Amino acid sequence: MYLLIPAAGMGKRMGSERNKLLLNLLGKPLLSWTLLAAETAQKIEWIGIIGQPYDFPEFKNILENISLNKPVELISGGETRQQSVYNGLQALPKEAENVLIHDGARCLVTPNLFDRCAEELLNCQGLIAAIPVKDTIKIVDSKQFIKDTPKRSNLWAAQTPQGFDVNLLKESHEKGYQMGWQVTDDAALFEKCQLPVKIVQGEETNLKVTTPVDLAIAEFILKQRLTQ
Ligand SMILES: Nc1ccn([C@@H]2O[C@H](COP(=O)(O)OP(=O)(O)OP(=O)(O)O)[C@@H](O)[C@H]2O)c(=O)n1
Numbered sequence: 001m002y003l004l005i006p007a008a009g010m011g012k013r014m015g016s017e018r019n020k021l022l023l024n025l026l027g028k029p030l031l032s033w034t035l036l037a038a039e040t041a042q043k044i045e046w047i048g049i050i051g052q053p054y055d056f057p058e059f060k061n062i063l064e065n066i067s068l069n070k071p072v073e074l075i076s077g078g079e080t081r082q083q084s085v086y087n088g089l090q091a092l093p094k095e096a097e098n099v100l101i102h103d104g105a106r107c108l109v110t111p112n113l114f115d116r117c118a119e120e121l122l123n124c125q126g127l128i129a130a131i132p133v134k135d136t137i138k139i140v141d142s143k144q145f146i147k148d149t150p151k152r153s154n155l156w157a158a159q160t161p162q163g164f165d166v167n168l169l170k171e172s173h174e175k176g177y178q179m180g181w182q183v184t185d186d187a188a189l190f191e192k193c194q195l196p197v198k199i200v201q202g203e204e205t206n207l208k209v210t211t212p213v214d215l216a217i218a219e220f221i222l223k224q225r226l227t228q
């Protein structure tokens with residue numbers, strides 16, 4: 001299975017002056033933990049890291065320090081996550097039929113989740129890891145008055161990995177580009193093209209490190225894992 005890791009963001013919500021994936025998490029840059037999980041996953045055989053070229057020297061340092069056995073390529077990212085994934089898709093080896101996309105910022109992903117998604121992708125055209133929403137969600141108008149309370153049993157929080165048939169995802173990205181669709185994940189492009197996307201049970205600990213609180217929670221979870 002081919003894996004693309006979008007890692008070309010800035011981390012504005014982290015308040016960081018550099019790519020948050022280079023921040024320290026228990027003695028290693030955050031991105032190292034994501035890569036180590038991909039290395040351990042049995043089904044992943046190729047890894048493309050999508051980053052901003054100015055971060056490549058740091059990415060190369062990371063790769064030297066963790067010395068992966070799987071082939072890794074660095075791919076230039078774009079201004080948005082959507083553009084970065086678009087670039088990643090163009091850089092996939094020609095023989096790639098299916099692809100998993102996993103945010104570098106979800107550094108607590110387990111090898112098991114990668115493998116479950118890779119396995120399931122043999123039976124469908126598109127999938128995402130997701131978990132049932134625990135909160136009661138309110139739909140609010142522009143004046144911050146509640147308009148509706150959707151039924152919670154229909155609500156799932158999207159995660160990555162997200163997996164797709166490569167040709168269909170490329171077509172969905174092309175259409176998205178032509179139509180000017182702006183989305184925060186790849187499943188949304190598939191949905192807009194009326195293509196089916198299956199849910200795979202995600203992991204509660206597979207959080208996206210977005211704010212400083214997330215970093216503290218990630219450190220806590222990782223410490224627990226490493227002492228088990
Ligand atoms: N132009 C971009 C923007 C984001 N990403 C990646 O997409 C993932 C999810 O994005 P997010 O958590 O929003 O990361 P940032 O864009 O870095 O954060 P922020 O939105 O707070 O600036 C991250 O692994 C990030 O590196 C990317 O590859 N290219």
Ligand SMILES: C[C@](O)(CO)[C@H](O)COP(=O)(O)O
Pocket residue numbers: 081103157158159160184185186208
């Ligand atoms: C793809 C994603 O991680 C799914 O939760 C998420 O949509 C990334 O975008 P965000 O804008 O950083 O939430």
